[in-house]
Amino acid sequence: MSEAWQFYISTLLVYLGVNVMACWGLNLQFGVAGLLNFAFIIFQAIGAYAAALVTLGPHDPDSYQDYIFGAHLPFPLPILAGAVAGGLLALFVGVIALRRLRSDYQAVVMLVVSLIAASIATNAVGLFNGAPGLSLIPKPLASTLDVSLVGYQWFYVGLVAVCCLIVFVITKRIQSSPFGRSLRALRDNPDAIAALGGNVGTLRIRAFVIGGAIAGASGALLAGFIGAWSPASWDYRETFVLFTAILVGGTGNMLGAALGALLVPIAFLEASRFIPSFGRPGLVEALQWVVIGGVTLLFLWFWPRGLLPERKRTYTVPEG
Numbered sequence: 001m002s003e004a005w006q007f008y009i010s011t012l013l014v015y016l017g018v019n020v021m022a023c024w025g026l027n028l029q030f031g032v033a034g035l036l037n038f039a040f041i042i043f044q045a046i047g048a049y050a051a052a053l054v055t056l057g058p059h060d061p062d063s064y065q066d067y068i069f070g071a072h073l074p075f076p077l078p079i080l081a082g083a084v085a086g087g088l089l090a091l092f093v094g095v096i097a098l099r100r101l102r103s104d105y106q107a108v109v110m111l112v113v114s115l116i117a118a119s120i121a122t123n124a125v126g127l128f129n130g131a132p133g134l135s136l137i138p139k140p141l142a143s144t145l146d147v148s149l150v151g152y153q154w155f156y157v158g159l160v161a162v163c164c165l166i167v168f169v170i171t172k173r174i175q176s177s178p179f180g181r182s183l184r185a186l187r188d189n190p191d192a193i194a195a196l197g198g199n200v201g202t203l204r205i206r207a208f209v210i211g212g213a214i215a216g217a218s219g220a221l222l223a224g225f226i227g228a229w230s231p232a233s234w235d236y237r238e239t240f241v242l243f244t245a246i247l248v249g250g251t252g253n254m255l256g257a258a259l260g261a262l263l264v265p266i267a268f269l270e271a272s273r274f275i276p277s278f279g280r281p282g283l284v285e286a287l288q289w290v291v292i293g294g295v296t297l298l299f300l301w302f303w304p305r306g307l308l309p310e311r312k313r314t315y316t317v318p319e320g
Contacts, residue, residue, distance in 0.1 A: 003150050010153035012266060017160035018222045019245070019265045021167050023257040025214030026242050028171055031251035031310070032180065033207035034187030036107035038239055039093065039114035040215060045121070045234035046089045047082030047216025048223035049128065052137045054081045055224070065136075066129045075140040079163070079220045086216020087209045094208040099201035114236040121231035133230030140224045156225055163221060167214055172254060174210065183207050184252070237289065241265055244292050247299045250306030259308055264292070 001009075022044060029035040054073040059066070073081065097109040121128045128134075140159065142152060174180050186193050186203050194200050223229050245264040250256025272288050299306065 006150045007153055010150070010157050012270065013157045014153075014160050014225050015222075016262060016266050017157070017164050018218045018225075019242070019261040020164055020258045021160075021218035021221070022215055022242055023245050023249070023261040024167055024171050024254060025211040025218065027246050027251065027254065027257040028174065028183075028214070029207055029211035030243070031246055031253070031257065032175060032187065033183040033204065034103065034190075035098070035204060035208060035211075036103055037110050037208070037211070038107055038236070038243075039110040039117070040211075040242060041234050041236060041239045042114055042117040043086040043090055043212040043215035044219035044222070045117070045229075045231070047086040047219035048229050048234075049134075049219075050085035050216065051078040051082040051220035051223050052134045052229045054078050055138045056134065056136070065134055066126050067134060068127060078140070078224065079217055082220025082223075083213040083217040086219065087213035089216075090209045090212025091205065094205040094212075098204040098208060111236065114239065118231060118234070118236060121234075128231065131231060133228060133232075135228045137223055137227045137229065139227055160221055160225075163217065167217070168254065171210075171214070175254070179206070240296070241269070241292060244296045244299075246306070247296060247304075248306055250308035250310060252310030253306070253308050256306050256308035256310070260306070264295070268292075268295075 022040075025043075026037065026040050029037050029040070053067060053069050054071045055078050056065075056067070056070055057072045058070040059068065093110075093113055097106055097113070101109060122131050124130070139152070139156075141155075145152060145155060147155060175183075182193070182198065182203055186198075186200060186207075190200050193203070241264060242261075245260030246257050247260070248263055249258065249260025268291075269288065272284065275284055
C-alpha cells in the first residue's frame with residue numbers, strides 16, 4: 001500500500017475513533033439518561049482548547065497567538081486536562097440548566113449556550129486568539145518517537161484505539177451498574193424517580209459531567225492529531241451530526257452509537273467529498289446538511305430505535 005493511502009486510511013481511523021468516543025459520551029447523556037444536550041460540541045471544544053494550552057507552553061507576548069496560562073505538560077496529561085476541562089464545564093452548565101428545567105427547556109438552553117460559546121470563542125481574541133484559533137500544537141510524543149510521518153499516523157491510530165477501549169470499559173460499567181439503571185429510569189420516568197426519593201437533579205448532573213469529560217478527552221485527542229484549534233471547527237451544527245449518528249445506530253446502545261459514528265460522520269461525510277462540484281460555491285456542503293437533516297427525520301419517523309436498538313432489560317425482585 002502506498003504511503004498516500006496509508007496516510008488517508010490512518011487519518012480516517014483516527015477521526016473514527018474520536019467520533020466513536022464522542023458518540024459514546026453523547027449516548028450516555030441522551031440515549032441512557034435522556035438529556036437533550038444540543039451544546040455537546042462545546043465540551044469537545046473546551047477539551048481541545050485545554051489540551052492546546054498545556055502543550056503550547058507559556059504565552060509569549062510577542063507571539064502571533066494570544067491565549068492564557070500555557071504550559072509544557074508531558075503525555076498523557078494533556079488528554080486528562082481535556083477530560084477535566086470538559087467535565088468542569090459540564091458541571092457549571094449542568095448546575096444552571098439541568099436542576100430545575102424540564103427536558104424541552106433544557107434543549108433550548110443548551111442550544112443557546114452553544115451559540116453563546118461560539119460567539120465568545122470567535123470574538124475573545126485575548127482568550128482564544130479569536131477566529132484564527134491556535135496552531136502549532138505539539139503532537140503527543142512526536143519528538144520522542146523515531147518514526148516517519150506515516151509511522152506516527154499509525155501510532156496515533158493505536159493511541160486513539162486505546163483511549164476508545166478505556167472509554168468503552170468505563171461507560172459499559174456505568175451502564176451496567178445501579179447508577180446506569182437509575183439513569184435509564186430517569187430517562188423513561190423522572191417523576192417515578194422523584195416519587196421514590198431519588199434526586200433527579202443530581203442524577204442528571206452526574207451523567208452530564210461524565211459525558212462532558214468524555215467529550216473533552218475526545219477533543220483533546222483531535223487537537224493533538226491535527227495540531228490546531230479553531231472556533232469554526234466546533235460549530236453547533238456538529239452536535240447534530242453526532243445526534244444523527246446515535247439515532248441511526250441506535251440510542252442507548254454502545255455498539256449502535258459506534259456504528260452510527262462509522263456511518264454518518266465518516267462514511268457519509270467522507271463519501272460526499274468525492275461528489276463533483278456543481279452549482280454555486282458551497283452548494284455541495286449545504287446539501288450535506290440538508291441530507292443529514294433528512295436522515296434524522298427519516299429515522300425519527302420510521303426507525304426511532306435505530307439500526308441496533310437498545311436491548312430490553314428485565315429485572316427480577318428477590319423473594320423474601
